[in-house]
Amino acid sequence: MKNLIYFTCITIFFMGCKAEPEVSIAEKIANAHGLEHWKNVSEIQFTFNVDRGNSHFKRAWRWKPKTGDVVMTTNDEVVSYNKATVDSTSIKADQAFINDKFWLLIPFQLVWDSGTSISEPLKEKAPISKIEMNKITLSYPNDGGYTPGDAYDIYFDDAYLIKEWIYRKENQKEPSIVNTFENHQNFNGITIALEHKKQDSDWNLNFTNIQVILE
Template identity: 55%
Template sequence: MKFIYANLFVLLLLLGCNNSSKKIADENLNEVLITKDSLQNLDIRYKIANANGFENWKNVSELAFTFNVDRDQNHFQRSWIWKPKTADITMITGNDTLQYNRAKMDSLIEKADAAFINDKYWLLAPFQLIWDENITITEKEKVIAPISKNVLNQLTIVYGNEGGYTPGDAYDFFYDQNFKIKEWNFRKGNIEKPSMTTTWEDYENFKGIEIAKTHKDSTNNFQLYFTNISVKTETEN
């Protein structure tokens, strides 16, 4: 049975909504071309983004995906079609379809856009490390990952207290030697104890964009995953 479950919906909107105040153009950043020769000189955000195909983002004209959450016996989903070069968004939930442009929003659209920002953050968090502003960054080497207990490196970002839907929040990214994210913490309001911790797994390449399709918590009672992913590039249009 499919339905919107209020507490879960609120929780999901608390995750990954910090970049709502960013300029739309930043999602089309083409200036930063990352090569193997320059990789060692980049800060860790670019290394993680590049490991997920950031250099190919400039070619993407359309990205479609379905955002799914299973918690216990409850299921929630919504689908998106995003054209990043024009900022056109289509949201599909049940039998309803909403279309809008992120450069021309009003108060009625903001709730839908908050959902889009959240779902996009889960999908493309490695790129958000580059797109998002007003963040502070700290790094740690060889820490124990919260779920797997593997030894990984840690990048922590904390958002500023102004702007976005959830200002002041923090994320701990645990990544391997190949700069691929394996787990993360979300910490609301930068509190010490994680508000949520999940895996990053089931990576798949879509036209050069690496996406972790599945995220699970330590109990396996919560699973967030993506289906119906498709990427179109400029040469296909």
């Protein structure tokens, strides 16, 4: 009788121990950049800049992720639209928004975007720093979206912070862009790399005027 009671208790114990869900590599990277805080974000503002020599380009954005409202401000125009009702008057602004947001929030896009494939991580020297890092390849399907078929080789450190990437248009073998992710700063729990630089170049894609507004 005692043995039966013991066996029953052990069985109940193990039945009550639920296995922790495995955290994917995409989730680990997103979590390291503050994904858990995103649910509290009501609005994010940022300016997307590209500097090269004396040339300066910028677009300013206000985005309310919970409502889908987006405002783009450039030197020439102001465009307001909602993500749920993109039409011919706002599609160019939305294409620009998708691009600029991708640069800003790539760690989160790893878990937000559907239909993608992400390779198993491996160790490899990063293309610019030549430091051995972890690497995954993010690949997009050949249909759907504004830039179908693109691929990104993403290099990240042991704290899961993205440090460099290689962008390969339409998943071609040769790199289209190789750049750093640097000057990481925290905005109300969201970690963002403010600067992206190429090797041996004065090209600098950077973000300014960032505000992360919580509910």
